[in-house]
Amino acid sequence: MVTDTAVQFLLEAQNPDGGWGAEKGKQSNTEATSIAILALSAIRDASLEEKINRGLTWLINRQKPDGSWPLRDSSRESSWASALATLSLAHFASHRQKAFLGATWLLRQEGKFGFLASLFYRLAPQKTAVKLNPLLKGWPWTTGTFSWVEPTAYSLIALKKIKPYLKDKQAHDRIRQGELMIYDRICAEGGWNYGNSEVLEDNLWPYPDITALALIALQDHREAEANQLSLKSLKKMLAENHSGLTLSWSVICLSLYGEDPSPWRKSLAKNYEKTAFLGETKTIALALLAAGDGVEVFRV
Numbered sequence: 001m002v003t004d005t006a007v008q009f010l011l012e013a014q015n016p017d018g019g020w021g022a023e024k025g026k027q028s029n030t031e032a033t034s035i036a037i038l039a040l041s042a043i044r045d046a047s048l049e050e051k052i053n054r055g056l057t058w059l060i061n062r063q064k065p066d067g068s069w070p071l072r073d074s075s076r077e078s079s080w081a082s083a084l085a086t087l088s089l090a091h092f093a094s095h096r097q098k099a100f101l102g103a104t105w106l107l108r109q110e111g112k113f114g115f116l117a118s119l120f121y122r123l124a125p126q127k128t129a130v131k132l133n134p135l136l137k138g139w140p141w142t143t144g145t146f147s148w149v150e151p152t153a154y155s156l157i158a159l160k161k162i163k164p165y166l167k168d169k170q171a172h173d174r175i176r177q178g179e180l181m182i183y184d185r186i187c188a189e190g191g192w193n194y195g196n197s198e199v200l201e202d203n204l205w206p207y208p209d210i211t212a213l214a215l216i217a218l219q220d221h222r223e224a225e226a227n228q229l230s231l232k233s234l235k236k237m238l239a240e241n242h243s244g245l246t247l248s249w250s251v252i253c254l255s256l257y258g259e260d261p262s263p264w265r266k267s268l269a270k271n272y273e274k275t276a277f278l279g280e281t282k283t284i285a286l287a288l289l290a291a292g293d294g295v296e297v298f299r300v
Contacts, residue, residue: 002269005276006288007043010036011051013281018054023279029072030081032281033058034088039285041091042294059085060098067105080141080151082106087158091297096165103162106155107174110137111147111181138181148195149185149210152178153217160220160300179221182214186226190233206230208237212249216298219256231257242267244277248286255295265291 013036014020019028020036037055040048062069068078069085086102089095113134138147139155156178163171187193191206192214211234221227238250247268254261268287277283289297 002272002287002291003043005272006284006291007040007048009276009279009284010040010281010288011048013279014051014054018058020055020281020285022281024281027072027074028058030059030062030069030079030085031071032285034081034084035282035285035289037088038091038297039288039294042289042292042297044293056089056092056095059089060095063098063101067101067103069102078105078143080139080154083139083151083154083158087154087161087297090158090162096162099162100165103159103166103171106139106159107168107170109139109143109155110177111140111152112144113146133181133184136177136181136184138178146195147181149182149192149214150194152182153210153213156182156217157298157300160217163300179218182218183226186230187233190226190229190231191237192230206233206237208234208241208246209243209249211237212246212253215253216249216256219298220300222257227257231259238264242271244268244271244275244280244283244287247271248283248290251290252286252295252298256299261290 010020013024015028017028020032021027021029022032033055037052037059040052059069062073063085064070064078066078068082070076071079071081082102083106086099086106089102090099138149138152140147141151156175159171159175163175182192185192185195187204187206191211193204193206194210211230215227215230215234218227234250234253238246247264251261251264251268254264268290272287277287288294
């Protein structure tokens with residue numbers, strides 16, 4: 001079963017410092033640690049509390065004074081993984097103040113398109129090489145750079161989870177701006193590519209994992225035409241793509257949209273049995289969330 005073997009993998013892959021790396025034995029990083037914590041906590045097994053607490057301590061000790069996290073100890077720069085760390089800490093009432101600090105940092109971040117590029121868009125939008133509205137601000141991979149769909153989706157999920165505890169109107173406005181950015185990047189037939197929908201008048205194709213993640217971030221608008229179009233696109237892509245990452249995000253997405261994920265859960269289990277997802281911590285943790293009740297972690 002995915003659940004038993006995935007839990008065992010995560011327990012064995014935890015580093016002596018309390019964090020998790022991209023693979024067993026690799027340096028601990030914020031992304032893998034945040035998702036591993038969420039996956040183990042979703043099991044609701046008291047015997048796992050010590051492991052979970054060690055992971056939480058790893059995150060708390062690496063939060064910067066401004067509320068952000070670097071991706072790993074060897075990097076000083078604040079990273080997109082701050083959204084996942086915020087989401088992870090927000091899951092625990094005792095650590096919600098730390099999550100607030102992370103959310104405050106996220107609210108201050110926005111992707112940049114560049115002054116000249118933005119000016120050119122205003123003057124001649126029909127002549128730009130890429131089809132997007134640079135005035136819409138999502139979130140970047142690294143501070144002060146271009147907005148991408150994936151880090152924007154992570155930030156939206158984290159902020160929406162903690163939004164009931166945020167009184168500031170800025171949170172509502174910033175969330176809406178990020179949503180509009182994702183909708184602006186939708187591909188012609190639904191779904192999302194990593195950054196844009198069109199380059200040099202050629203339509204780009206959507207990717208199933210990014211489409212599922214974007215739909216999760218936009219789940220509170222599930223009846224919107226763009227959401228329903230993208231949901232159909234995701235189902236079509238799933239017929240041809242059975243990677244562990246795609247299946248995990250898709251099962252979570254379909255569950256949140258009230259769809260029956262059981263066929264894809266079976267595919268997820270078969271894939272894991274064959275490949276063990278090559279020992280990738282993030283994918284195994286997401287599979288654990290998808291196989292059980294972990295979908296609630298992402299419900300907003």
